[in-house]
Amino acid sequence: MGPHYGATAAACHRPGPGAQFMPGKGPGGHGSLWIEEREGRIKVLDIKGVCDDGIDTLEPQLEPICDWIDKARQEGGQVLVHCRVGVSRSATVTIAYVMKHLGLPLVDAYLIVRSRRLSVLIQPNMRLLYNLCGWEIKLAKERADDDERKLKKELSRTLTWPYLAKEVHALNEKYLH
Structure with missing residues (x-):
């Protein structure tokens, strides 16, 4: 069995302007x-x-996080992605990785991650969902490799932000009353 890796998005202290990720630097080295x-x-x-x-964003970190997970997997490692509750931030990271690794649009990656969580709800907050929309476009552009026709085909699989936001609202509406 290869090495174990843990990617945590639980730290919610403010280290200064903008978020950062730090390989192997824990909050004071405490915890298991x-x-x-x-x-x-x-x-x-x-x-x-x-x-x-x-308010906080994961957008600038998605690529280095996915690269870190790829490296861990290439080295034969097992990766655990977690945050405090396991609903929004860790789900966002996992969805982003599935989108990149499997070349899937956001909705398909969301459904795969959701199906693997069994009865546990995943729900990236709206800011993180918006980050994933931008990630989807970035990945589509990379796959298209400056071919306009390929890009159109890639982007035809995506949902618009207003439509996606409306659907998320509809899903959550039963919990708001």
Whole structure:
């Protein structure tokens, strides 16, 4: 069995302007993940400064996070992605990785991740969902490789932001009353 990796998006303290991720730097080295990491049994990617508040963004971090997960998997590692509740930030990271790794549009990746969580709800907050929409366009452009026809085909699989936001609202409406 290969090495174990943990990517955590739970840290919600503000290290300064903008979020950052820090391989292997825990909050004061406390907690079981940090003990395991310090003793060399796991590697940790700590994503700092991203609260589940609808304000913070993961957009600039999605690519380096996905690259880190790819590297971990190439080295034979197993990856655990988690945050405090497991509903929004970790779901966003996992959906982004599935989109990139499998070349899928956002909705398909969401459904795959949701189906693997069994009875646990995943619901990236609207800011993070918007980040995933931008990620979807970025990945489509990469796959199209400057071919306008390919790009049109790639983007035809995506949903518009207003439509996606309306559908999320409809899903959540029963919980608002």
